[in-house]
Amino acid sequence: MASNNTLRSYSIIPCFIFVELVIMSGTVLLAYYMECTDLFSVHVQGFFCNDADLMKPYPGTEESSFVPPLILYCVVAAAPTAIIFIGEVSMYMMKSTREALLAQEKTIVTGDCCYLNPLTRRIIRFIGVFAFGLFATDIFVNAGQVVTGGLSPYFLSVCKPNYTGTECRFNHQFIVNGNICTGNHVVVEKARRSFPSKDASLSVYSAVYLTMYITSTIKTKSSRLAKPVLCLGTLCSAFLTGLNRVSEYRNHCSDVVAGFILGSAIALFLGICVVNNFKGVHSAAAKQKTEEYRGLPLMTFPRVESPLETLSAQNHSASMTEVT
Structure with missing residues (x-):
């Protein structure tokens, strides 16, 4: 391999092991504690006993949903990883794109x-940043759910408050006592984690990140519709996932919209600021060539002598002759 295509570095592997892997491990560990443990208690938000927005029928467990969490998480994590891997290998194997890559x-x-x-x-780089963003999105979602304690549309159906008691006797009385619920404690706790929607956040994060990769990396000269169809299909799948959460009364519309905004923001930040729109570092020769042309003028015009300057020069010459 030519020497101008190589770069010696003694810090890239130590930095990867002692910095990147440590940050990634800490992110995964924090996501695990927020997802699978009760280390962070959910905020107990008050409610009205006759709030129509919280009296939707209980849709059942998450596993009974049209889009089960296990399938959703597998698709969200595996699909972008597989497409990025196949895309990079294909571009490296093709001669036309390999030269641009090198x-x-x-x-x-x-x-x-x-x-x-x-x-x-x-x-x-691309798969690692994607995995980091996936866990970061999960952390942001869990943090929002723990801090806000947003109530699901079916909250009153699983809370089962005592409507004949003194606390629910008046329609406009705001209930702040968390012990008023008589339903299953585990189901009630899950019903308090509605804002923002986790499924909407993860699905739109994966879709936006994958769409940015496809539009910035994959070049299709023979077909102009293949790439838009693939990108729009990916975004549509994430959009339908959010709509499914609303149609099954598992989240409010505001929960899904907040999830879309959160997932899109994280994907855009990582795609633009971290991986530089999936572009590599340009060679030093290209940078040097750009610097050489930067100081040159864009266009040079011929100088046209003004008639006033000519007349002034003639008068000055005549005056000098008279003095002499």
Whole structure:
């Protein structure tokens, strides 16, 4: 391999092991504690006993949903990972795109025998950032649910308050006592975690990140509709996932909209600011060439002598002759 396509670095592997992996491990650990443990207690939000927005019928467990969480999480995590991996390998194998790829990325030499080619670096970078954003989205969603304690549309159906008691006797009395619920404690706790919608956040994050990768990386000269159809189909799937949460009375419309905004914001931030629109680092020669042309004028016009300047020069010459 040519020497101008290689770059020696002794810090990339230690930085990856002691910085990147530590941050990723901490993110996964925090997501686990917020998702699978009771370390963070949910805020107990008050309600009205006769609130029509909270009296929808109980839709059943999450596993009985039209889009079960297990299938959703598998698709959200596996589909972008597989498409990114296949896309990078395909571009590296094709000669036309491989030359452009090698022009943007350099082979990192970390020792006498360790080489990191552009394909390996791009796959680790794009999939690693995607995985980090997936766990970060889950953390943001759980934090919002714990802090707000948003009530689900079916909250009163599972809470089962005593409507004949003194606390629910008046229609406009606001209930702040969390012990008024007589239903299943586990189901009631899940009904207090509605805002924002986790399914909407994760699905739209995965869809936006994958759409940005497809539009920025994959080039299709023969077909102009294949890429838009793939991107719009991905976004439509995420949109329908959010609508399904509303139609099954599992989330309010505001919960789904907030989830869409949160997932889209994280995906846009990572795609634009972290992976630079999925573009590699341009070669030093291209940068140097750009710097050389930066100082040159854009256009040079011929100088046209003004008649006033000509007349002034003639008068000045005549006056000098008279003095002499």
